[in-house]
Amino acid sequence: MIKIKALHKNFGNLEVLRGVNISINHGEVVSILGGSGSGKSTLIRCINGLEKVTSGSITVDEYDVADKKQLLNVRKKCSTVFQQFDLYPHLSVLDNITLAPINVLGEKKIEANKVGLKLLESVGILEKANNYPAQLSGGEKQRAGICRALAMKPDYLLLDEVTSSLDPEMTAEVLGILKNLSGKGITMIFVTHEIEFAREISNRIVFLDEGVILKDLSKEHFFSAEGGCLEPRIKKFLSKMDKNNG
Amino acid sequence: MGYNNEGFSIYDLQLLIEGLGVSVWIFLVSTIIGLLLGCFIGLVRFYRIPILAQVLMVLSEFLKNSPVLVQLFLVYFGIPALFAIDISPFQAAVITLSGNTASFVAIIVISSIEAIDKRQLDAARSFAFSEVQIMKCVIFPQSLSLAMPLLVSLAINQLQVTSLISVIGVVDITRVGDIINQRTFEPFIVWPIIGLTYFILAKVIATVGSLLEEKYSAYRMVNKL
Numbered sequence: 432m433i434k435i436k437a438l439h440k441n442f443g444n445l446e447v448l449r450g451v452n453i454s455i456n457h458g459e460v461v462s463i464l465g466g467s468g469s470g471k472s473t474l475i476r477c478i479n480g481l482e483k484v485t486s487g488s489i490t491v492d493e494y495d496v497a498d499k500k501q502l503l504n505v506r507k508k509c510s511t512v513f514q515q516f517d518l519y520p521h522l523s524v525l526d527n528i529t530l531a532p533i534n535v536l537g538e539k540k541i542e543a544n545k546v547g548l549k550l551l552e553s554v555g556i557l558e559k560a561n562n563y564p565a566q567l568s569g570g571e572k573q574r575a576g577i578c579r580a581l582a583m584k585p586d587y588l589l590l591d592e593v594t595s596s597l598d599p600e601m602t603a604e605v606l607g608i609l610k611n612l613s614g615k616g617i618t619m620i621f622v623t624h625e626i627e628f629a630r631e632i633s634n635r636i637v638f639l640d641e642g643v644i645l646k647d648l649s650k651e652h653f654f655s656a657e658g659g660c661l662e663p664r665i666k667k668f669l670s671k672m673d674k675n676n677g
Numbered sequence: 678m679g680y681n682n683e684g685f686s687i688y689d690l691q692l693l694i695e696g697l698g699v700s701v702w703i704f705l706v707s708t709i710i711g712l713l714l715g716c717f718i719g720l721v722r723f724y725r726i727p728i729l730a731q732v733l734m735v736l737s738e739f740l741k742n743s744p745v746l747v748q749l750f751l752v753y754f755g756i757p758a759l760f761a762i763d764i765s766p767f768q769a770a771v772i773t774l775s776g777n778t779a780s781f782v783a784i785i786v787i788s789s790i791e792a793i794d795k796r797q798l799d800a801a802r803s804f805a806f807s808e809v810q811i812m813k814c815v816i817f818p819q820s821l822s823l824a825m826p827l828l829v830s831l832a833i834n835q836l837q838v839t840s841l842i843s844v845i846g847v848v849d850i851t852r853v854g855d856i857i858n859q860r861t862f863e864p865f866i867v868w869p870i871i872g873l874t875y876f877i878l879a880k881v882i883a884t885v886g887s888l889l890e891e892k893y894s895a896y897r898m899v900n901k902l
């Protein structure tokens with residue numbers, strides 16, 4: 432379970448997160464929606480300790496993100512998939528996937544390779560195992576990024592706009608893979624602008640606005656007439672997104 | 678070589694080979710020390726280790742921005758005067774060239790580390806790598822590939838710089854050229870041969886360098902396929 436209590440995050444004088452409280456249970460698939468600059472990425476980066484919180488607390492299962500030693504345990508439990516993929520360009524796709532399992536988890540290379548190849552096969556890019564990232568299309572890179580995250584056998588998957596750098600066709604490929612994952616008990620927290628997709632796979636929607644949570648509702652409730660849409664800001668956001676996607 | 682000229686003898690060839698040995702040896706020793714020292718300075722400055730980073734920065738800026746000949750005189754004449762110890766021309770040459778090489782290597786190290794995309798480092802951190810592992814697995818292999826061409830051209834430049842040490846009496850190739858020239862008065866035979874010798878050495882370094890470059894840059898070449 433991820434517990435975030437009274438989380439504040441400032442960048443200098445800029446208050447980006449202003450008292451965020453959420454608990455996310457095992458197996459939940461949570462979409463974080465919100466306008467640009469509302470603090471979604473910052474929230475994700477606070478969970479895996481890439482940003483230091485200004486005040487408040489975050490715990491992942493029994494581990495405290497603020498504690499330097501426990502942070503490593505948090506990071507072993509939470510894998511991240513990045514918007515810009517951020518693969519290691521000097522390593523083959525397979526080595527990208529096995530680097531952390533071998534060096535961080537201490538897995539044997541043969542075992543790690545076996546798992547890596549299986550993952551690549553499951554996302555349909557087995558034949559790219561020995562290519563460098565620069566030789567892949569954006570969609571293939573992101574599939575490799577997902578494999579890299581899954582190779583750590585994480586309990587939690589953090590995904591920050593993982594399809595924003597992709598064209599519609601590649602977006603569909605990647606979303607298809609994520610949809611398959613969502614049924615498998617892995618807890619997923621993803622920031623997305625794909626409202627339809629959020630509606631399809633998540634069971635909970637968190638709407639962030641100017642650093643505070645405006646609504647935190649089950650999916651059904653959020654999209655119903657008496658749910659999120661009662662909030663003018665959310666209504667505006669949803670209709671804008673619909674226009675963008677249509 | 679001109680055996681029809683009475684001025685030259687077979688011993689000149691021997692002298693030349695000995696001079697070559699001295700030049701190559703000083704070059705290798707000072708390059709290896711310079712590389713190690715330069716990496717150390719570069720890392721200290723990259724991780725901004727307090728005090729040490731500032732001291733090393735001032736020192737390496739001085740070494741980078743003053744003539745090597747001045748540094749050589751400072752070491753050769755300054756150290757004995759200051760510490761009342763004897764220092765051989767060879768030692769002075771190695772100290773000077775190592776320090777000078779290190780100051781340039783440090784810059785190359787810092788810039789090639791800083792050239793790595795910070796987002797990749799965040800990615801590695803998010804997978805629970807330690808900072809040391811990130812340096813070893815993610816930064817170093819890529820930085821090496823960026824640094825290699827710069828290091829190779831630095832090495833070729835430092836090879837030419839070794840000729841300066843002849844002024845304090847180290848019998849390197851240049852000094853050998855000087856000795857033979859003074860005896861034979863054949864500057865247009867002697868100096869082209871000396872020049873050619875440096876040229877060949879530089880080519881050897883360039884060839885070894887491009888092999889290393891290829892080895893460490895494989896991943897950057899794929900874009901050009």
Ligand SMILES: Nc1ncnc2c1ncn2[C@@H]1O[C@H](COP(=O)(O)OP(=O)(O)OP(=O)(O)O)[C@@H](O)[C@H]1O
Pocket residue numbers: 442445447465466467468469470471472473474
């Ligand atoms: N490292 C930083 N230093 C200073 N300001 C930052 C930093 N990172 C983010 N910010 C600011 O914090 C605010 C929230 O940024 P964040 O990236 O979390 O927004 P977001 O909700 O992810 O937006 P988007 O949908 O555009 O990705 C923005 O105003 C941004 O400019």
Ligand SMILES: [Mg+2]
Pocket residue numbers: 471472473591592
């Ligand atoms: Mg963002």
